[in-house]
Amino acid sequence: MLGVHFAIAADQERALLTAGDRGDSDSVGEILENIEESWSDDGLTVDTDKAWNAIHRCLTDGTVDPDAGVYPLSHAVLGGRHLHDEYPVVYLSATEVRDVAHTLRSVEPTWLRSRFDAINDPDYLGAHDDTDFAYTWDAFTELQAFYDRAAASGRAVIFTAT
Template identity: 30%
Template sequence: MGMVGAYMRVSEDELAGVLHDPDQVEELLDDEERQTDIDKAWHGLYFLLTGETDLNEIDRHSLGKAVFGGDVIDEETGMAYLTAAEVSDLAERLHFVELSALEARYDATAMNEQELYPFERDWGPEEKLYLLEQFDELKRVFKQAARHDEALITWIG
C-alpha cells in the first residue's frame, strides 16, 4: 500500500481537544468521511512547492505546510495540524499556484538523484502528470476545509 499523505477536517473545538489530550485523535479517526489523502504524492508535491527534498528539515513556514501541516501534535506518529486560519491562508495561496509553475519546477533528474518517494529513481513524464492530478486534490482539500472554517490534522501513514 505505501505511505500516503492524509488529511482530516476537524472543528477548532475538536482540535483544541486533541491538543489538550492527543489520545482524542483516535476517536476522530473513526470518522472516515472527514478524511482524504493525496496518495503517495506527498514528497513530490513538497518538492514542487518548496524546492526542498530533505525531510529532516521540513519547512513548516512555507507552502510545505500544505503537505506536512504546521505544529506537530505527536512526534511518534508525525501527526501535525493547521488551524482554521492557517487552512484558509493556505487555501488562498494554493489557489494562486499556477500549474505551469509546478510543471517548470518538475525536475526528474534531481528527483531521481534524491530518490523522492514513492518512485525513487523512476520519476519521468507520467509521474509528473500524477503529481499535477494530486495537486488538484490538495487544493480541493484545503478549499473544502476553508469553506467550512475547519482546521486540518495531517499525517503520513
C-alpha cells in the first residue's frame, strides 16, 4: 500500500466529514478520488510511498495499530478519525495538524533509528536494514516539512493508503 498525505481545503474537509458522519464510505472514496485527480504540486501533499508503514511503527509501539502510541506522534500517519471502512482515510483537524507539526520537529535521526531498530513485528515487510532506514528517514523528513506547511496554511490533513 502506498501512502499519501493531503492538506485539504475547507470545502473538501466539510464534504469528507459529512460523508464520514453518515458512514458513507462510497462518498468518502469519491471525494478522495476527486482530491487526488485535481491535486497540483503546491507543497500541500506528500507521498510517503511504502515508508508510511515504518514511520507509523517508529512513532508508536512498533505496530500499525491506528490506536497505538501517544498523541500527537501517533497521529502523524494512522492515528486520527477514520472515514473509510475498507482502506485508510484518516482525518486530522487543523488543530491536530499543528500539534503533530510541532512534535515532529523534535524527532532526531538517532531517536527514529532506535525506534526503527526496535521494530519486532513479523508482519513488517521492509528489509529492516540501513537502506530501509535511509528510505524511511527521507520520507519522514518530507513528512515533517509537509506538516509544517499544512500547519502554516491552517489546513486539515487526510492520510490515505491504497
